[in-house]
Amino acid sequence: MAENRTRQAMIQTLGCQMNVYDSERMIAMLLEMGYTLTDSPWKADLVIVNTCAIREKAEQKVFSSVGRLCGIKRRRPGMRIAVAGCVAQQQAQKIADRFAGVNLILGTRVIHRLPAHIRALENGENRIVDVEMPDDRTAEPLGRDAETAIVPHGQNIQSGGVSRYVTIMRGCDNFCAYCVVPYVRGREASRPPERIVSEVKELVAAGAREVTLLGQNVNSYGKKEGLCSFAGLLERVSKVEGLERIRFVTSHPKDLSDELVAAFGAVDKLCNHIHLPLQSGANPVLKRMNRKYTRESYMERIEKLRSVRPDIAVTTDFIVGFPGERREDFEMTLDLLSKVEFDTLFAFAYSDRPQAPARRFDGKVDPAEKHARLRELLDCQEQITRRIYERLVGRTMNVLVEGVSKHGRNTEGADMQEPVEMSGRSPENRIVNFEVPPGAGMQASEALIGKIIPVVIDRACANSLKGKMPANGSAVRDTNKGGKIHAA
Ligand code: SAH
Numbered sequence: 194m195a196e197n198r199t200r201q202a203m204i205q206t207l208g209c210q211m212n213v214y215d216s217e218r219m220i221a222m223l224l225e226m227g228y229t230l231t232d233s234p235w236k237a238d239l240v241i242v243n244t245c246a247i248r249e250k251a252e253q254k255v256f257s258s259v260g261r262l263c264g265i266k267r268r269r270p271g272m273r274i275a276v277a278g279c280v281a282q283q284q285a286q287k288i289a290d291r292f293a294g295v296n297l298i299l300g301t302r303v304i305h306r307l308p309a310h311i312r313a314l315e316n317g318e319n320r321i322v323d324v325e326m327p328d329d330r331t332a333e334p335l336g337r338d339a340e341t342a343i344v345p346h347g348q349n350i351q352s353g354g355v356s357r358y359v360t361i362m363r364g365c366d367n368f369c370a371y372c373v374v375p376y377v378r379g380r381e382a383s384r385p386p387e388r389i390v391s392e393v394k395e396l397v398a399a400g401a402r403e404v405t406l407l408g409q410n411v412n413s414y415g416k417k418e419g420l421c422s423f424a425g426l427l428e429r430v431s432k433v434e435g436l437e438r439i440r441f442v443t444s445h446p447k448d449l450s451d452e453l454v455a456a457f458g459a460v461d462k463l464c465n466h467i468h469l470p471l472q473s474g475a476n477p478v479l480k481r482m483n484r485k486y487t488r489e490s491y492m493e494r495i496e497k498l499r500s501v502r503p504d505i506a507v508t509t510d511f512i513v514g515f516p517g518e519r520r521e522d523f524e525m526t527l528d529l530l531s532k533v534e535f536d537t538l539f540a541f542a543y544s545d546r547p548q549a550p551a552r553r554f555d556g557k558v559d560p561a562e563k564h565a566r567l568r569e570l571l572d573c574q575e576q577i578t579r580r581i582y583e584r585l586v587g588r589t590m591n592v593l594v595e596g597v598s599k600h601g602r603n604t605e606g607a608d609m610q611e612p613v614e615m616s617g618r619s620p621e622n623r624i625v626n627f628e629v630p631p632g633a634g635m636q637a638s639e640a641l642i643g644k645i646i647p648v649v650i651d652r653a654c655a656n657s658l659k660g661k662m663p664a665n666g667s668a669v670r671d672t673n674k675g676g677k678i679h680a681a
């Protein structure tokens with residue numbers, strides 16, 4: 194077989210946008226090393242699993258996935274397996290002990306060393322474990338921005354796309370009692386605004402129209418380092434020409450400042466949506482979670498946001514069955530659901546995590562009860578989402594077109610009269626699938642990708658909206674405030 198055959202790599206990404214972003218960086222490094230990408234472990238010379246440790250289930254998924262890959266490797270001995278991400282950081286020893294087939298275990302803070310480690314493997318090393326987590330206060334001053342310095346160009350650019358992530362900070366200092374993130378990602382550190390702005394510019398030049406700024410708690414951006422505030426950063430990013438929309442995740446309610454609320458009034462490109470994880474509607478639970486806000490202060494923040502943007506969509510996260518959560522605490526959570534009217538939410542059954550203090554808390558909730566509460570919460574939210582979505586029927590929304598919808602008909606070579614279904618998002622982050630006028634064909638439909646177009650909503654589905662593009666609807670400039678449409 195050809196020695197100089199192009200080497201192929203596969204990356205499997207589990208977990209949150211932090212991992213998505215890190216995977217993009219790893220892809221950029223691999224491409225630079227001459228690898229091409231494949232999605233088959235039967236073809237790959239190198240498989241990287243980028244892992245998540247947030248809940249026990251996520252961790253189990255990692256172990257079964259790595260086990261499966263090791264099985265494949267027994268039939269393809271030349272294949273190399275790397276485990277990166279949060280489980281690698283936290284459970285390096287366990288992975289090393291359990292899986293002889295794993296060649297590289299790479300922590301969350303040393304991703305930039307991937308190329309060097311791959312070269313070492315290619316030169317005969319069989320096992321490298323690098324989970325060093327430099328202490329930001331004592332180690333090299335974080336290189337300020339070590340990773341981007343090492344991958345100066347093209348980091349996360351190659352994969353293209355209309356909507357892209359940009360990490361603005363990493364780590365977390367909040368130590369919520371249930372959470373593993375501060376242990377697997379280390380202390381919070383922010384990137385300088387000029388680096389962020391130049392990355393956004395590169396992404397826009399490569400076709401992005403929307404960026405989502407990422408951090409575990411973006412509201413505390415820059416505070417430690419004395420950089421600009423998060424609201425200041427939003428303003429700077431919004432000046433990037435060609436960028437249409439800005440989103441961010443995640444905001445911690447305790448740090449949602451008046452300045453940031455005001456930014457929703459001042460920064461046009463800021464989308465009409467905020468993800469504000471509440472976790473519980475009961476004050477005693479919030480206290481034990483170490484969340485440092487109350488249901489009252491949360492409501493006060495929501496009211497303030499809605500005074501600036503009456504139509505803002507609010508989404509959230511909940512944990513049910515946190516140790517000591519009583520039925521009446523859970524009912525306080527249900528009560529807030531209808532008071533806030535969340536657009537959608539993510540809800541999780543509490544899961545004990547190694548290192549997180551809550552694993553030692555008394556009053557563990559019975560698993561069957563936890564799952565019953567989870568079901569009840571999701572059912573309750575389903576009604577609310579349906580109500581909100583049904584109110585939107587008949588409205589026109591600005592949709593940033595991202596691609597052909599999952600159910601988009603493939604009209605290639607087929608009847609050109611068949612309408613094509615495209616998919617995008619409204620400023621509120623609602624998925625909108627819409628038909629382009631019949632006869633437009635696939636090519637013309639695909640030309641819409643990256644454009645913001647008005648769509649008239651005609652149907653509410655469980656997790657998305659359906660609509661039609663007006664026959665004369667041409668691209669418009671976005672004004673995310675209130676989701677109104679302004680013709681260019
Ligand atoms: N930084 C974000 C959350 C990141 S983790 C914030 O502060 O909100 C994403 C979500 O996972 C959390 O909001 C929480 O709802 C859930 N989660 C985290 N740890 C969990 C655990 N041990 N058990 C169940 N859910 C958990």
Ligand code: SF4
Binds near residue numbers: 367373410
């Ligand atoms: Fe975890 Fe809390 Fe930090 Fe979010 S703010 S990452 S929930 S410790």
Ligand code: F3S
Binds near residue numbers: 208210244245247278
């Ligand atoms: Fe999971 Fe790590 Fe993100 S634990 S949620 S991938 S920061």
